[in-house]
Amino acid sequence: FCRVDPYGFERPEDFDYASYEAFFSRYLVVLTRRAIKWSKLLKGKNSIQKSLKVKRYIRKGIPNEHRALVWMVVSGAQTNMEQNPGYYHRLLEGEKNAKLLEAIKTDMNRTFPDNVKFRKTADPCLQHALYNVLVAYGHHNKAVGYCQGMNFIAGYLILITKNEEESFWLLDALIGRILPDYYSPAMLGLKTDQEVLGELVKMKVPAVAELMERHGVMWTLVVSRWFICLFIDILPVETVLRIWDCLFYEGSKIIFRVALTLIKQNQAFILEATNFPDICDKFKQITKGTFVTECHSFMQKIFTDPGSLSMATINKLRETCREKLLSQG
Numbered sequence: 001f002c003r004v005d006p007y008g009f010e011r012p013e014d015f016d017y018a019s020y021e022a023f024f025s026r027y028l029v030v031l032t033r034r035a036i037k038w039s040k041l042l043k044g045k046n047s048i049q050k051s052l053k054v055k056r057y058i059r060k061g062i063p064n065e066h067r068a069l070v071w072m073v074v075s076g077a078q079t080n081m082e083q084n085p086g087y088y089h090r091l092l093e094g095e096k097n098a099k100l101l102e103a104i105k106t107d108m109n110r111t112f113p114d115n116v117k118f119r120k121t122a123d124p125c126l127q128h129a130l131y132n133v134l135v136a137y138g139h140h141n142k143a144v145g146y147c148q149g150m151n152f153i154a155g156y157l158i159l160i161t162k163n164e165e166e167s168f169w170l171l172d173a174l175i176g177r178i179l180p181d182y183y184s185p186a187m188l189g190l191k192t193d194q195e196v197l198g199e200l201v202k203m204k205v206p207a208v209a210e211l212m213e214r215h216g217v218m219w220t221l222v223v224s225r226w227f228i229c230l231f232i233d234i235l236p237v238e239t240v241l242r243i244w245d246c247l248f249y250e251g252s253k254i255i256f257r258v259a260l261t262l263i264k265q266n267q268a269f270i271l272e273a274t275n276f277p278d279i280c281d282k283f284k285q286i287t288k289g290t291f292v293t294e295c296h297s298f299m300q301k302i303f304t305d306p307g308s309l310s311m312a313t314i315n316k317l318r319e320t321c322r323e324k325l326l327s328q329g
Contacts, residue, residue: 007159007237008117023294027238030296035063042066048073055249059303061296062245068161075248076177077169088165091136100138103146104131111151118155129164130155136168137175144175147183149228156232160241170248174230179252180318182227188322190227193252194219195321196314197259204306205264207271215276222283226259234287239295246299253314260306261298262286 001017004010034057041048041057046069048054054074062070072078081088108127112118117126133154138146153174157167175182181189198219202209212219225233230247231240247254263270266286273279292298 004116005237008115009112009237010114010116019290020293023290027294027296030061031063034061035065038063038066042069046073047078050074050249058245058249059299061242061299064160064241067241067245068163068166071160071170071244071248072166075170075173077166077173080172081165081169087140088136088168091139092132094139096135097139097145100145101135104134104138104151107146107148107151111155115155115159117159126155126158129158129167132164133158133167133171137171140168140172141176144183145185147185147187150175150183152229152232156240156244173248178247188325190224191220191325192318192322193227193255194223195325196317197223197256199317199321200256200260200306200309201263204260205267208263208267211271211273212279215273215279217276217279222280223259227255230255231258231287235292236295239292239298242295242299243302251311253309253311254302256314257302257306257309260309261302262292264305265291265301 002011038057041054048070058070058074072081108131111127111130115126116122118130119125120127130151134146134151137150137154138144144150150171154167154171157170158164161167161170179189180193181187182193183190198209198212201212231243234240235243243254243258263286266282269286270279270282273282
């Protein structure tokens with residue numbers, strides 16, 4: 001058995017190779033079929049038009065060899081990169097903010113200690129690329145600068161694109177457009193979206209919302225890392241990448257779909273909790289096991305389980321939750 005997965009992550013001691021092999025042999029058939037369809041769709045071109053067909057294809061998963069290209073195109077990162085030639089390198093050559101560099105350096109060794117490609121001994125060591133992308137981004141978006149969590153997201157982007165400049169523009173698409181205000185110093189967007197999830201759970205899984213309220217467990221305690229890291233280190237790599245496929249195309253509501261599906265599927269299990277620490281523990285457990293490993297069936301579930309979830313609903317909830325947070329100030 002391979003101790004390291006295809007992305008360079010070391011598998012934990014208790015990794016269940018048998019059920020993973022069983023899943024992957026089935027998933028390989030799906031991947032092969034998807035790869036053929038995607039090759040036909042792209043026909044060697046470097047562009048795709050948004051359409052219902054493309055959306056359907058993306059929900060069924062982008063093959064790894066096309067992932068960087070498709071993410072770049074559908075997120076708008078490709079257009080931005082083409083409209084700003086040389087911009088990324090100018091950011092790296094320009095004057096630097098010493099405090100920002102210090103903050104980024106501090107987090108370098110904490111980023112994916114379990115990934116062999118980010119080790120100092122690796123050749124090439126992806127820490128250099130990660131450092132550059134974060135430094136460039138911090139100077140590009142001074143309102144955000146650098147904030148913990150961004151290192152993991154940039155790291156994943158580098159693993160997939162194997163390209164610094166593309167990773168920079170994808171990070172910009174996520175932080176600047178797709179996720180509303182998650183990484184600003186006040187993190188208002190992040191706090192708002194955790195409250196929004198709470199409201200959605202009240203609507204769609206009321207028993208869990210009631211349990212949380214009864215034991216005084218705030219949503220931020222159990223889900224903030226889901227939002228900040230976009231499920232990195234929470235769910236298996238393949239599953240995270242499938243979630244991101246949809247996130248780049250369909251936007252931030254995908255995060256709510258995933259969160260609601262995890263909670264809804266595990267409702268009975270969560271409801272067994274009888275106290276505060278118990279609830280927190282249950283939320284850690286629901287992100288492990290075969291349900292989340294089987295990324296293909298998991299992704300089908302996120303579009304059926306939570307029921308309808310329009311951007312209009314989310315935006316309305318965001319408005320009320322944001323106002324509430326600001327008034328608590």
